[in-house]
Each structure stands twice: as structure tokens, then as C-alpha cells.
């Protein structure tokens with residue numbers, strides 16, 4: 001009991017990180033229940049029962065609408081820098097009006113009451129909207145939308161308001177990581193026009209390599225390490241050293257070595273190892289790793305074909321600005337008959353400089369079908 005009092009105290013001061021304990025504490029211990037929901041955003045962690053989507057919550061969830069009403073949602077991801085707050089406010093308004101029956105006006109909100117645990121309602125099935133990224137009750141979706149996968153499913157308000165999918169709002173520009181570290185210009189999409197430096201795990205554009213060569217520099221133009229293309233063993237040792245240091249790029253790069261069995265000695269093609277390394281790198285946010293995983297699962301020659309996984313990885317890469325992943329998403333949607341989504345993807349990758357995507361967009365404009373174009 002003493003512990004429960006302590007938790008409630010801490011919770012009210014906003015320092016305890018245990019919402020469960022606070023909710024489970026006997027009601028009489030909650031001295032100022034009005035303050036409690038105001039602190040909910042602070043506990044916005046994946047452990048929260050209404051975010052996790054896991055079955056079998058550890059405790060009976062209090063009325064979700066009370067928590068939702070009290071939660072300040074983070075601003076919606078903007079399409080670009082010029083996007084305004086007006087949009088998100090409008091969406092929030094829409095959301096509020098839609099839930100007028102359960103949502104209490106924030107200004108005159110009475111202290112929420114938590115019903116005794118025995119009468120807690122069974123939790124609705126929640127689904128995530130791909131546009132406003134909130135987990136909403138199943139009833140917030142039309143039948144057609146319910147059948148879609150999470151990233152392209154939209155709640156009825158978002159459909160009505162024409163809100164763009166997050167998938168289309170993010171990754172519309174090349175990331176800074178795609179810049180040549182020397183001249184700071186975006187690397188050409190053609191991989192032949194840049195070279196990967198194993199010493200520093202940087203990709204340097206051919207222009208900078210040429211410029212360095214003209215000045216007589218024969219070592220890495222970025223970090224000045226002596227390298228030799230022919231010495232696989234030395235290069236491999238260099239990569240392994242970076243892998244040991246936990247460099248995500250090195251994890252990915254070693255993955256490609258196992259994937260393609262590139263080195264003549266000491267390293268053979270090993271798909272299991274390649275996928276492991278790709279997955280570790282992808283977890284650390286390397287978009288190229290996501291892309292390669294997407295391609296592997298898409299093709300299904302080296303690993304078991306799994307289109308759902310492929311799309312997930314393509315999407316993860318595309319929202320980070322991976323151009324070819326974006327194009328592949330377009331192609332996947334096109335083949336699935338979702339021409340509208342396909343065009344949206346193609347427009348993004350075309351704007352990022354992908355010629356093939358530009359041609360696809362032209363086909364759309366001229367009403368040609370992709371297979372004829």
C-alpha cells in the first residue's frame with residue numbers, strides 16, 4: 001500500500017514512469033485525479049496499452065475516450081517546410097467533432113472519473129490510420145479501408161478531408177546522408193558515378209575522386225587512408241573493424257559482401273548472414289538495408305518470397321528518401337491496380353531525379369498503360 005501511495009505521488013508529479021501502477025492504485029489514493037490525465041502525453045511510450053496493439057493488456061483499461069480527450073496529440077507530420085499548422089489544427093477539430101459524443105471540451109473539462117475495474121468496457125479493436133497515424137477504433141474505417149494494409153488505410157475523417165498518407169508526406173527530399181561528404185552535393189542516383197570508401201564508410205562522388213586524383217592524391221579522398229582495391233583481405237579487416245565498432249553503414253556493407261559473395265578469399269555468399277546483417281543495419285536506420293531487404297523478399301529467389309515484408313521494407317526506405325524504394329512502391333501499387341497510389345509514388349521519385357519514374361508519370365499523363373509504354 002505504501003508503494004502504491006508513493007507511485008501515485010510520483011505519477012502526479014510527473015516523474016514516475018509507471019502509468020500501470022498509478023492506474024492500478026486504489027482510487028482513494030489519487031488525491032487530485034484531475035491532474036492525472038494531463039500527464040498522459042508524458043507516458044507516450046510503446047508500453048502504453050492503447051498504443052501497443054498487443055492483446056491481453058496487463059490491466060483493465062480505463063475509458064479510452066477520457067484518455068484520448070486529455071491527450072494532446074503531436075503535430076501532424078508536415079508535407080514540407082511550407083506546410084502550416086492550420087492543417088493539423090483542422091484535422092484535430094475534425095477529429096474532435098467526429099467524437100463529439102465522447103470528447104469533452106478541454107476548457108471546461110470535468111475531472112474524469114474512472115469506473116470501478118469490474119465494469120471496464122472491453123477494449124475496441126484498434127487500427128492505425130495511415131494519414132493521422134492514430135490508433136482508432138475499428139468503427140472509424142469504411143469497410144474498404146479496413147481491408148487495406150496499415151500504411152495506406154485511412155480513417156473516414158482523413159478520407160473525407162483528403163488528408164495525405166504519411167507515406168506520401170515523408171521522404172520527398174533526398175536525405176543529407178545522400179550527399180557526397182566532400183562537395184556536399186547529392187550523390188548521383190547511378191551507383192557507377194560514385195565509389196564507396198571502406199575506410200570511412202562514405203560514398204564519394206566520382207567528381208571528387210577525379211579532382212583528388214588530379215592533385216596527386218591516391219589515398220581515400222575523404223579520410224586520406226591508404227587503400228588498395230586489390231587487397232580484399234585488408235579491406236575485409238577494415239570493414240570488420242567498423243562492424244565491431246557498431247557502425248550501421250559497416251553492418252550494411254558487410255551484408256552486401258555476403259549477399260553478393262564479392263570477395264575472392266575468406267568470404268563466400270551466405271544469404272542467412274547477409275539478411276542478419278541487413279536487418280541489424282535496418283534497425284539502426286540504414287535505408288539502403290531496408291531497400292535491399294525489400295528487394296530480397298520481393299524477388300524471393302534467395303529468401304522465401306514475402307510481399308508483405310517487402311512492402312514494409314520498401315516503405316521504411318521510401319519515407320527516409322530512398323528513391324528506388326519509392327519507385328518500387330509505385331510499381332507494386334500499379335500491379336495491384338492502385339493506380340492513384342502508384343502515380344503519387346512515381347511523382348515523388350520522379351521529383352527526386354529518377355528518370356524511369358518520370359517516364360511512368362508521362363505515361364500516366366498521356367493515358368498510356370505502363371506495359372505499352
Ligand SMILES: [Zn+2]
Nearest residue numbers: 129132155158
Ligand atoms: Zn486518420
Ligand SMILES: [Zn+2]
Nearest residue numbers: 180183205208
Ligand atoms: Zn563530391
Ligand SMILES: [Zn+2]
Nearest residue numbers: 199200220223
Ligand atoms: Zn576513407
